[in-house]
Amino acid sequence: MAKIVFCFLCFLSYIQGEVLSLDTTRQIEIFREVFQKEINHLNGKIISLEGKYNDLNGAFKDLEGENKELRNELHVLKADKSTTAEEPVQKDPDIALDNTSPRKGLLVPKRAANGEIVAFHAKLHSSKCFQPHDIIVFDNVVTNNANAYDGSDGIFTAPISGTYVFIWNFSSMESSDNVLELVVHGAGIGSSISDSAHNTGDSHPAAGIAVVNVEVGQRVFVRKLAGNGIFCELLSNYGYFITTFSGWLLS
Incomplete structure (x- = not known):
């Protein structure tokens, strides 16, 4: 047990x-x-x-x-x-800007991305004869900020894309007429005529202005579109007549 x-x-x-x-x-x-x-x-x-x-x-x-x-x-x-x-501000004797105008902002050139103003102004050194479709070579360069205008061939190459203002001013010899055209990237944008063909001893000035969108690298110039009469000259430094071409970046 x-x-x-x-x-x-x-x-x-x-x-x-x-x-x-x-x-x-x-x-x-x-x-x-x-x-x-x-x-x-x-x-x-x-x-x-x-x-x-x-x-x-x-x-x-x-x-x-x-x-x-x-x-x-x-x-x-x-x-x-x-x-x-x-x-110092460079003053062009051929252009007087009205700084008192309420629209003076339209005449002020804008600056490129690097801070440089894009603007140019050139004129014919003396009266010259051009044939139809010739590029007008404004050989006396007064202002060329950004070095975008070439005084040797009369062509402005846009250094930056934007909206530009272009102005051209000219006068024909008596008994003649000239039609000048602004060309942007191969296309005619605007034209104006100085008609002195029916006047003896008198010359008629003309001008044109255009506001154009231009892409970087595109070329802009003024050419002679047509002309008739005894003389073919565009007047410059002849009396009061000066043939000019100007442009600047607006925005």
């Missing part, structure tokens, strides 16, 4: 040990699950923070680029202000 009781107690001890062992294993598994959840949660936060960091880093780089552009613009404005203060 004593042996049976001893064996029963041993069995109970064994069963209790197994139960305790099972409880310990389960607890470890629970701890592992909790720790894994915490690790996953922390990993998610890390990924979220990395995304926010990348967004902030991108925004910082964008601001850095904008700051650089603003600094460059400020540098150009300072240089332009310094140039404007140091260089």
Whole structure:
């Protein structure tokens, strides 16, 4: 009987040990699950923070680029202000601008991206004869900001795209007439006629103006479209007559 009781107690001890062992294993598994959840949660936060960091880093780089552009613009404005203060304004004796006009803004040349004014004014050095379709070469260059007008061939090449104003002024010899045409990128834009064909001892001046959208690199010039009469000359430095060609960037 004593042996049976001893064996029963041993069995109970064994069963209790197994139960305790099972409880310990389960607890470890629970701890592992909790720790894994915490690790996953922390990993998610890390990924979220990395995304926010990348967004902030991108925004910082964008601001850095904008700051650089603003600094460059400020540098150009300072240089332009310094140039404007140091260089005297060149006055063209052939053109008088009315600074008191409420529309004087239309006569003010605009500046290119580099701060340089785009404007030119040229005239014929002396009276010359041109045949139909000849380009009028205004060889006496008075103003040539941005160096866009070529006094050797009479062609203005747009250094920047924009809206330009062009003016041409001329007069025909007595008993003759001339028709001049403004050509932009191969197309006639406007023309005007100086008709002195029916007058003896008298010359009639004429002028033309055009506001044109011109792309960078396009060529602009004035050519003789037609003409009749005894003389073919365009008058310049002849009495009060001066044949001129002018243009500037409006916007």
